[in-house]
Every structure is written in C-alpha cells, then in structure tokens.
Amino acid sequence: MIEFLSQKMMYFLIENNAIKKEEIEIYNYTFETVIAFLINIIFILLIGWIMNRFICTILFLVFYCPIRQFSGGYHAENYKSCLLTFVAIYILNYVILENFFINKNSILFLLITIISFIRVYKKSPFEHREHSLSMNQRKKYKQIVFLGLTLDLIISIIGIHFKSIYVYSIYILSVINIIYLMIILGSIKQKITEKSQKFI
Template identity: 35%
Template sequence: MLSYLSNRLVDFLLDNNIIKKEEKEIYVYGYQIIIASLISILLVSVFGLVFHRFFESIVFLVIFIYTRQCSGGYHAKTFLSCSVLFLSLYMLLLLFVEIFQNEIDIYQIICILLIYLLTIIKYAPLQNENKILSQQTIIVNRRKSIVISVVWILLALGLFPWFRRFSIVITLTLGMIAMLMLIEKLRKEGQA
C-alpha cells in the first residue's frame, strides 16, 4: 500500500514535470516515510481518543518524534515493523502509566531520567545507515539532543508534584528513547 501510494504521487509529479525521472526513487522512498509516519501518528491519536488518553498521546508523540529526530536510535528494517514497534511502545507506555501511576515515586523518575540523559550524552546522535550525517550535522544534532533533553527532564521533574501522570508519560517516553538508542548501539557493535 505504501509503495503504491508513493509511486502514484511520484508519477503525478513526473507527469507534471515537477521532478526529474532520475529522482524518482528518492521521492518514492521519501513519500513512503511520510505516509508511514502519518499513519502511525494518526493511529496513536485515534488510540488516545478511544482510551481517553489524547493529551498523553500528544505528549508521547511530541517528545518521541522530536527527540528521535535529533538523537537517532534503533530503526526497524521495514515500514510495517517500524509502525508495529512504534504502536507497541505507545500501548506499553499507556499500560505502564495505568498500572504504575501511583507506585512510581520521584526517585524512580530521577533514576530513569538520569539513565536517559547519560545515554544521550554518551551516544547521541546515533546514525542510520540510510541517512549518513555530515560532521556539522552531528555536532548540531548532538547539541540539540542535549538541550532538548534538559528541557524534557526539567519538565518531567517540574510536573511531578502536580501532574504526576504527565511527568510519568514524559519520563517513560524518554526511557524508551534511551532503550532504543542502547539497542541500536549494541546492534551496531554486534555487526562490527
């Protein structure tokens, strides 16, 4: 389905002389990423509405997407497995928040946030073999990763006394990002 839609869009661009024929594969791949991402975002939003957790879903999406753009991390081999992993992480997040909302204390929050921050400081940004970064982009993404991490951490800690649920959503989302980064780092080391 992704391939079909992407090819149709690119064929339209080709027919109207908007892009060059030799750019077709790049555009098809780009549109596949965009469509797969939009589907995942839409599904998370719909699940958020269905489970009456729309605001938690928005917090998850903003933090996960924005942070991963700068920090990198594990990348699935196919769009389907990427979407399944993304939705599974989201559902796992909702489940953990429901079960442990009243059990998690500030010390556990701090522990998860410290692990996340140390992972960012040590490894960000992790590169993807499909998107090699220039040295300048690596420096910029590293700085962005650290700055945005400090913002998320301060937000999670600041919200904890009054909006515990949102603090936990932020913290667990950051914990998942750290986990995905560590998985990717271990995967790359296993290939070396």
Template identity: 35%
Template sequence: MIEAISEKITGFLVDSNEISEDINEFRCYKYGIEIALSSILNIVLILSIGAVTGRFIESVIFLAVFIPIRQFSGGYHADTYFRCNLFFCISFVMVLLLFEILKVYNSVYLLLAIDLFSLSIIAFFSPIENRNKPIPAEKRMGLKLKAILISALISLVSLIMHCYWVVYGSLLSCTLLMISVLIISGKIKERRKRNYES
C-alpha cells in the same frame, strides 16, 4: 502498501512535469514521500490508540516528546514500514503500561532516576544512524547536543510537573525512557550488522 502509494504519487509528479524523469530524482522523491506517509500513519495510529483507550491527551504528549527528540537522537529503525508502524504502536502501549505502574509509586526520586538514566543514554549514544539516512561526521555533534538539550528540558519539565500534575510528569519520564531503550536497541542492531558484514 506505503511503497506502492509512494510509487504512484511520484509517478504522478513525473507525469505532471513537476519533477524530471531522472531515476535518482525519482528515487529521492519516492523515499521522501514514503517517510512522510509512514510518519503521518504513525501519528494517526498513536492518536487512534489514545482515543480508543481514553488516553488521547497522553497520546498527544507522547508524540510531542517522542518526535522532536527522536529526530535528533535516532534509535532503532525497523526494516519495513509495517514493522516500523507496529513497533511505534507497541512503544506507545509500553509507555502507557509503565506510566500506570509509575503512577502507583508516585516517587519524584524514581522519576529523577529514570530521567538521569535516559539522559545518560541519549548523551552517550546518540545520534544513531539510519542505514537509509547516513549522518555526516560534521553534523553528529550538533544532533547530539540538540537531543541532549531537548531531553534535559523535558526532564526538568517532568520533575516540575510531578509537583502539580503527577500523571503527566510520569508520562514525560516514561517517554524519555522508551526513547533511550530504542537508542540502545538501535546501537545493538548497528553493532550486529557491522559484525555480520565483517
């Protein structure tokens, strides 16, 4: 569906003489529109799940943490837009479930352990490359540093918030943990692909 809509929008841009009929330019615009539509759909789905479950604020916090880190760290990428949307929704639901469990324990040490684990994974493995968007070697270190810095800042905020708003401190840590799980999953998928191709 996303691909079909992107094809029509890109075709409209060609017909309106906004872009040329060059096939490479067409593909480039089409892919960009696909990514934009998929991202918008992901955000709408997460906010909808948050609204339906009475966790709208949690959905906003999840997106505010997940999107910037993931932009620099990369991680698991599904092979279709449907799977991407599905996995993103499942990730959010899993964060909410873990968040409910952590609220029971209310331990700053547990949050610290989760944050340190997540930071270690992000620092060691990121950025994970997407096959459709290869990362030039000279940009890898910059992306890694940005992912580490944002994650470290969120970890610090998580621990501070634990003292005042336990609920949201736990949510930040759960989201970081989910990002690190997706990074590990992305690394495993990347390794399997390499083994399959060799």
C-alpha cells in the same frame, strides 16, 4: 500500501509536470517516508484515544519525534516492522506507566529517567554505518538532543508537582526512557549484524 500511495502521488505530479523523471527516486523516498510517518502517528494517536490517554499521547509524540530524529537508535528493516515496533513499545510504555508509576513511585521513575538522560546524551547520536555523520554533524546533533532532553526534563519535573498536569508530565518524562530504549535496541541490532557478517 505505502509504496503504492507514494507511486500514485509521484506519477500524479509527473503527469502534471510538477517534477522531472530524473527526480523520481528522491521524491519517491520522500513520499514513502512522510506517508510512513503519518501512518505511525495516526496509529499511536488511535491507541492513545482507545486507552483514554489521547492528550498524553499527543504530548508524548510532540517531545519524542523531534528528539528521536537527532538521537538515532533502532530502525526497522521495513515500514511494517517500524509500525509494529513503535506500536508495541508505546503499548509497553502505557502498561508500565499506568501500573507502576502513575500516582506512585514518582521519585523512582525520576531517578530512572535521569539515568536514561545521561546515557542518551553519552550515546547520541547513535548512527547506522550507512548513515555516518561528520564530526560537526555529530556535535550539532548532540547539542540538539541535549536541549530537547533538558527541556523535556525541566517541564516534567515542574509538571509532576501539579495535580492537574501530573499524568501529562509523567508521559512527557517517559519520552527520555523510550529514546534510551531505542538506542539500546539499535546497539543490540548492530552487534547482531556485526556477528552475522563475520560468518559470511
């Protein structure tokens, strides 16, 4: 579906002389990435709405997406797997927050998040072999991740002291743990790939 929509958009631009034929691959990749991103966002927002946590979900995405872009971590093999993984992780996050941390165990959750903060900072940017970064890029990405995590943490710590925004703050705080989970999954995937390549 994503590939189909991307090709339709691309050929529309070609027919209208907006892009050249030699630029097809670049535009096709860009369109596919944007469409996949929008589909993921729409699905997560829909889940947030169904679970009566729409504003929490918006805030989660506002903090999650920019940090995740620079922190790296697990990436699925295709767009469908990416969507299913993200949906599954967000639902898991919802279940854990609602059953164990909303209006209880706030100090424990904060301690877990601080540990995740430290681990994400140490491990980021977690990159794939095919997308290796230069030393300058790594330093820049690490700085961006640190700033994003720090902003997330400060806003959340302040917010949990106010009843009116407490739940929002817990969801924002959960971003750090989910990003750490993505790095753990990325590391596991990398080790499995390395082991399988040894037997080839």
